[in-house]
Amino acid sequence: MTASYAYLYRYSLPFNEPVTVRGRRLLQRDGVLLALKTGDGKHTAWGEIAPLSGLHRETTESAERQIVETLAMHGESGAALMTEGLFPSVRMGLEMAVMNLEASISGRHPFSVPGESMLPRVPLNALLMGSTDVVLLRAQASYQEGYRAFKLKVGKENAEEAAAAVHALHRLFGSQVELRLDANQSMPLDDAIAFARELPKNSVTYIEEPLLQPRDIPEYHAKTGIRSALDETLWQKPGLLGALPPETIGALVLKPNCLGGVAAVLNLVRYAADHNMQAVFSSAFESSISLGFYAILAAATSVRPAACGLDTFRHLKEDIQTTAFHAEGGSLDAASLYLDTREVRTTNLSLASVWTL
Ligand SMILES: O=C(O)CCC(=O)c1ccccc1C(=O)O
């Protein structure tokens, strides 16, 4: 059975507090949801198309235009839904909807294998940003809740304050927590090296995208002993990963809607496993629909998933599901959260178009 109808909705969810992404201050998260329905009306499956300003080249509008063209073409020709050549966020959303529909019909989650045992819980990294006071308060509250991994946002402009925050976190939690930093490619090599030398020894597992020029990662590693994690580089310069010595990379940070679909993500999960790197699933502040999908991906691809960057749901003031996305003790129950993604409250969405496929 395949989809007979497609519905496109738009959503707009306010952030709890403005979020800055690569220098852009955002007040709300906008996106498009695609719902596929079977002809008998028994199954509805959701996919999310949500490029983020500052991160994606496509906008919500151009992404919506592309999914509209794809659905229109499919309706006319009856050809299989093609995902080649689409924007990364569109391809991810379309694959999500199709895989969710197949899962709904088969009664299994999208990545299940025969004889699968219970899925592991997926630990989270608490996302820490802002002033040192805010960071420490948030870190303490997260620790109390059960979080054992933190990710602190650092930048060239606040390098001194960031180093002080790392010292404070290291004093408070020592080796009780895994501490990660994310510099979002903000530092020239010399600044990054100077910053690394300010940090307590062995206090951080890795620094995500420390360098303005990621190709300098081997030199950075040689001079600091700190491993980098790749995030932006994975989709900006996909060829670079294979050229970097694996021992200089601590983790691959996987944002499926930037990487452009499930196959690309699974290839990177394999690469990480083969090269002793963590595979860290992460989001770009998508809604629970994507978070539930990424959580099941993380749980299904490892018996002991690395702490994931899916704690972003805390930054959205509202949820679009009947049961809001939630963590318990700093980790996710992927199987149950995945089932929750099937119950969407359409009252908070605006219907943009309906398609017969
Ligand atoms: O990975 C996480 O913990 C949260 C997600 C995150 O940090 C992020 C969210 C939106 C845009 C960019 C980034 C990033 O990792 O740089």
Ligand SMILES: [Mg+2]
């Ligand atoms: Mg990052």
